[in-house]
Amino acid sequence: MKIQWFSWLITGALIFPGLNAQQASDSLFIRRIFDEALVNGHAYKKLEELCKGYGSRLSGSDQAERAVFWAGNMLRSYGFDTVMLQPCMVPRWQRGGTELLKVSSPLLNKRLRQFNDTAGWACEALEERYRKQASWYTLPACALGGSVGSNGIISGRMCVVNSQTELQTLGKAGKLKGCLVLFNEPFDETKISTFSAYGGCVYQRVNGASMAARYGALAVLVRSMSNSCDLHPHTGVMHYVDSLPKIPAMAVATSVANTLAAVANDRDLVLTMHLDCQTLPDRQSHNAIAEQRGAIFPQRYIAFGGHFDSWDQGEGAHDDGAGCMHAFEALRLLKALGYTPRHTLRCVFWMNEENGARGAAAYADHAAVAGEFHVAAIESDRGGFTPRGFSIDAEDARIDSIKTWAPLLAPYGIHLFEKGGAGVDVAPLKHGPSSINRGMLQMGLIPDSQRYFDYHHAETDVFESVNRRELHLGAATLAAMIYLLDQSLDRD
Numbered sequence: 334m335k336i337q338w339f340s341w342l343i344t345g346a347l348i349f350p351g352l353n354a355q356q357a358s359d360s361l362f363i364r365r366i367f368d369e370a371l372v373n374g375h376a377y378k379k380l381e382e383l384c385k386g387y388g389s390r391l392s393g394s395d396q397a398e399r400a401v402f403w404a405g406n407m408l409r410s411y412g413f414d415t416v417m418l419q420p421c422m423v424p425r426w427q428r429g430g431t432e433l434l435k436v437s438s439p440l441l442n443k444r445l446r447q448f449n450d451t452a453g454w455a456c457e458a459l460e461e462r463y464r465k466q467a468s469w470y471t472l473p474a475c476a477l478g479g480s481v482g483s484n485g486i487i488s489g490r491m492c493v494v495n496s497q498t499e500l501q502t503l504g505k506a507g508k509l510k511g512c513l514v515l516f517n518e519p520f521d522e523t524k525i526s527t528f529s530a531y532g533g534c535v536y537q538r539v540n541g542a543s544m545a546a547r548y549g550a551l552a553v554l555v556r557s558m559s560n561s562c563d564l565h566p567h568t569g570v571m572h573y574v575d576s577l578p579k580i581p582a583m584a585v586a587t588s589v590a591n592t593l594a595a596v597a598n599d600r601d602l603v604l605t606m607h608l609d610c611q612t613l614p615d616r617q618s619h620n621a622i623a624e625q626r627g628a629i630f631p632q633r634y635i636a637f638g639g640h641f642d643s644w645d646q647g648e649g650a651h652d653d654g655a656g657c658m659h660a661f662e663a664l665r666l667l668k669a670l671g672y673t674p675r676h677t678l679r680c681v682f683w684m685n686e687e688n689g690a691r692g693a694a695a696y697a698d699h700a701a702v703a704g705e706f707h708v709a710a711i712e713s714d715r716g717g718f719t720p721r722g723f724s725i726d727a728e729d730a731r732i733d734s735i736k737t738w739a740p741l742l743a744p745y746g747i748h749l750f751e752k753g754g755a756g757v758d759v760a761p762l763k764h765g766p767s768s769i770n771r772g773m774l775q776m777g778l779i780p781d782s783q784r785y786f787d788y789h790h791a792e793t794d795v796f797e798s799v800n801r802r803e804l805h806l807g808a809a810t811l812a813a814m815i816y817l818l819d820q821s822l823d824r825d
């Protein structure tokens with residue numbers, strides 16, 4: 334043992350100046366993780382099987398159910414120690430067959446006639462599509478998840494609001510009564526993290542319907558949560574305040590929002606909306622779980638995963654097929670390298686993050702009842718882009734100790750170690766009834782965020798939007814962090 338330790342020390346000192354023997358050993362193993370991921374990675378291939386074989390996976394849909402059984406079989410095929418499907422009840426919202434938003438506007442017609450002289454327009458995509466004149470234009474729009482149907486056709490004038498203050502001012506003046514209200518606050522382009530920009534705007538999508546219903550609006554349109562200016566509407570969850578009328582809500586493409594805002598002064602503009610979406614009774618679904626048993630602490634868990642459900646636009650590739658494949662691949666990488674974990678490593682595909690997080694609740698409830706002690710949980714739900722680091726939900730001393738691993742991960746471009754929330758699916762473990770997990774460490778994988786909202790909840794979130802190397806780098810980063818946690822936790 335002493336000779337081995339001594340040889341590591343010598344190797345470390347020679348190859349990794351500045352690293353101690355343990356760090357040198359860790360560094361070599363992390364290099365092997367990245368090599369295996371980049372040369373033999375399985376995540377990209379499995380993401381293709383999921384996206385192209387099953388498509389979107391809206392909670393409670395037949396597609397989601399078929400896909401989760403595929404996940405169970407796929408995980409079993411790798412020979413992990415345990416694979417199971419954990420039941421959970423999920424809500425079931427359906428888009429329905431009719432989904433129409435139309436506009437009639439003499440001013441819009443005039444602008445389209447002047448299309449060749451549109452200097453100054455921020456975005457011309459919509460005008461290009463509609464250069465041909467018509468009295469009514471069908472606009473790229475889709476119902477927000479959870480919206481009620483329109484119960485026939487709703488028709489009315491449009492009111493544009495660009496901020497919460499404007500909503501209140503117009504609302505209190507009675508100007509939103511009988512309107513279809515367009516929420517048009519764009520992302521703050523000065524934010525470097527697009528998640529910060531999203532956080533500043535998403536109130537419009539989540540709460541806009543009830544905010545406008547308070548002032549007598551008939552329906553709401555919400556500018557898509559995206560940095561891009563294009564013709565793709567982005568759906569996402571919305572909620573109603575029970576004490577207010579429930580009015581229908583649609584997302585409109587950012588280009589549509591720009592164009593409608595530009596003709597907001599047209600007194601003759603009329604919008605019509607027709608939606609037959611509905612909410613059906615809850616249905617049983619499942620989380621998919623795979624484990625490699627710990628050799629020293631089999632009753633202590635390091636959990637990591639993404640959410641398996643998606644919205645019904647696109648294929649849920651970045652959101653969050655990528656996160657699930659990160660987790661699966663991390664478990665596979667460690668197994669393929671012959672690593673014997675000290676703690677039980679558990680990969681989880683949580684169901685229903687998008688519109689209820691019922692899978693996460695069921696997982697946390699089960700952990701509480703079964704007394705499953707989690708030392709750490711890592712969530713990946715920010716897409717399959719180039720990994721940059723981790724958010725860490727822990728006390729400062731713990732964060733400082735994780736930051737000491739920065740030199741081990743720096744060669745792979747991993748440099749962010751930020752105090753912050755980990756994610757919707759791991760949070761209930763800490764805050765739910767499971768008091769044994771209250772002190773656990775939670776982390777979130779942070780990939781580069783610049784392109785995420787081009788695809789988020791839109792028809793563009795398909796397999797082709799994911800880059801193989803970026804996805805595999807993310808999986809290797811997650812595996813490296815799991816390895817470092819497994820090696821260091823419970824040492825004291």
Ligand SMILES: [Zn+2]
Pocket residue numbers: 640652653686714
């Ligand atoms: Zn997600």
